[in-house]
Each structure stands twice: as structure tokens, then as C-alpha cells.
Amino acid sequence: MSAAVPLCEDFNADALRHLAKTSRDAGQSRRLLALATIYDGGNRTDAARIGAVGLQTVRDWVLAFNADGPVGLIDGKAPGQWPKLNDDQRRALAAIVERGPDPDQDGVVRWRRTDLAAWLHARFRVSLDETTVGRELRKLGFAKLSARPRHYAQDPAALAVFKKACPPR
Numbered sequence: 001m002s003a004a005v006p007l008c009e010d011f012n013a014d015a016l017r018h019l020a021k022t023s024r025d026a027g028q029s030r031r032l033l034a035l036a037t038i039y040d041g042g043n044r045t046d047a048a049r050i051g052a053v054g055l056q057t058v059r060d061w062v063l064a065f066n067a068d069g070p071v072g073l074i075d076g077k078a079p080g081q082w083p084k085l086n087d088d089q090r091r092a093l094a095a096i097v098e099r100g101p102d103p104d105q106d107g108v109v110r111w112r113r114t115d116l117a118a119w120l121h122a123r124f125r126v127s128l129d130e131t132t133v134g135r136e137l138r139k140l141g142f143a144k145l146s147a148r149p150r151h152y153a154q155d156p157a158a159l160a161v162f163k164k165a166c167p168p169r
């Protein structure tokens with residue numbers, strides 16, 4: 001059986017209770033109160049019961065507290081999933097959007113997110129959902145624009161006459 005890791009001597013139980021009281025992070029407060037029990041002479045099992053965790057977790061808290069002080073007991077932000085597109089792939093996506101689709105080569109007359117997702121899969125073997133493609137396009141500075149539809153038989157002269165006959169208010 002290994003010996004318990006000792007707590008650093010820089011703090012005492014009253015100081016930890018005061019820090020727990022003033023902390024805005026509930027997790028940090030719970031951890032500080034559990035460690036205050038150890039400073040008071042309680043055993044690690046009591047600290048684990050107060051913190052509602054196991055002994056290994058209390059040991060991890062002690063190591064974090066010894067290394068970084070009370071700040072070491074604040075939960076860090078989870079790193080999240082790695083991005084599926086790297087910088088070269090993002091540059092290629094931006095270039096193809098800037099260039100626009102070639103109906104003969106690409107088979108579409110305008111880029112949709114599904115078309116770009118299919119292009120990314122064909123080119124780089126990266127599977128992305130349409131919403132993720134849209135998110136990547138927004139990060140690259142592109143906005144979703146769609147042209148207002150215009151009837152093929154629209155007469156510009158008739159529009160001009162209509163605008164003169166019905167002036168704006």
C-alpha cells in the first residue's frame with residue numbers, strides 16, 4: 001500500500017473554507033471543503049465522503065492543489081473533438097467557393113452545402129454534415145446568399161411603367 005500524498009503547508013483548513021465560501025465555482029468549493037477536512041486532521045475517506053467521490057479522486061485533487069493551489073481545483077474546459085478539416089483543406093474549400101461551380105465538371109450550377117460536402121468527400125475523403133460545412137463556410141467569411149428568382153419572361157419595360165404608375169409612399 002502506498003503512502004498518502006501530503007498536502008502542501010501553504011494553507012490551513014480555515015483558509016480553504018474561506019476560499020470555498022468566496023468561490024463562484026461549485027466544484028472548486030466542494031473540493032476545497034473536502035481538502036479542509038484533511039487539514040483538520042480527518043482522513044482521506046472522510047474527505048472522499050464530503051466530496052462525494054472515491055479515494056483516487058481525492059488523491060488527484062491533492063496533486064492538483066499541491067501543483068497549482070486553489071486554482072488547480074477548477075475544472076478546465078474540455079478540449080472537444082479535433083476539427084475534421086485542416087488548413088489546406090479549408091483553403092481548397094474557400095478557393096472552390098470563390099471560383100464557383102463549373103456545370104460541366106461539377107455537375108451543378110450553384111454550390112449547395114450538400115454539394116460541397118460531396119466535393120470534400122470526393123477530394124479529401126472527409127465526411128462532413130451539411131451543417132458543419134455551413135459552419136466552416138461562415139468561419140471562412142462566406143455568407144449564405146441566394147439570388148431572388150426572376151421569371152424568364154419578365155419584361156423590363158413593363159416594370160419601368162409599373163414603377164412610374166405606382167410611386168412609393
